[in-house]
Amino acid sequence: MGGEAEERCCDPRCMTGAGPTSEHAPDPAEPATPPVSPAVERANRMNAANMVRSLLPLVVICLLIVGWQAFRSSPDVGVRTVDPSSAVQLAAARAGYELLVPTGLDEGYRPTSARTDAGDAGEGDPVTLQIGYLTPEEEFAGFVVSDDRAADPVAAVLDGAEEQGTVELAGRSWARSTTVDGETALWREADGVTVLVSGSASDEELQVMAESVAPYTG
Structure with missing residues (x-):
């Protein structure tokens, strides 16, 4: 009995149980990435849509300013002359x-x-x-x-x-x-x-x- 115990302790891999030696347990320091919920995806899409809607009035104002400047730089536009x-x-x-x-x-x-x-x-x-x-x-x-x-x-x-x-x-x-x-x-x-x-x-x-x-x- 004592001889068998000493032989087991001399095992350099300290393997005391049966099973393949190449398998390792998952590292607890690497948490699994949780799946993105549908609610979060929907919120992200709404945030992008809100950004577009908030920028739209600014774009329209810029276009109006550019159009007005173009109109002012073309004095003949809309002027109807007559022969008196x-x-x-x-x-x-x-x-x-x-x-x-x-x-x-x-x-x-x-x-x-x-x-x-x-x-x-x-x-x-x-x-x-x-x-x-x-x-x-x-x-x-x-x-x-x-x-x-x-x-x-x-x-x-x-x-x-x-x-x-x-x-x-x-x-x-x-x-x-x-x-x-x-x-x-x-x-x-x-x-x-x-x-x-x-x-x-x-x-x-x-x-x-x-x-x-x-x-x-x-």
Whole structure:
């Protein structure tokens, strides 16, 4: 009995039981990776979708800004010009005074509207002519000439306007006023005829238009 015990203790592999010697028990220091639950996968997908939805308004705003800048850099987009010659000719034929009109303006001043009440005017009736322009700086400049101081296009500009002195333009004195809308109006009266230039355009652009006013020669 004692001899058998000593032989077992001398076994260098200390193997006391039967079974293959190449098998090892799992290492407890390496935990198994738990499977991802369906709820977690769904939450991850929702987080990605929420991120896309949160970025969408920002993308839309950026596109709108880019589109607006492109529109501003293309001043001719949406601008409808007109030929004022028909209205001018009709007013000149019916007016009882020498018609004055802007003459020789460069291409940056584009006429966008023209109207006259001369079509309904009888002999001796007052005649009013209006021409609207888009200036080189993309602002509005309106021209009006009339022998009726109470005509709507004249009264709409000068009624309530505050006079700010005078300016000399092309050898003529023009009164300068600030309208009730805060815009500049340059105007003068002679022989019962009122000529005025006004609008959102700068004083410099309005002065260029006023300096161009001359008798219509057909």
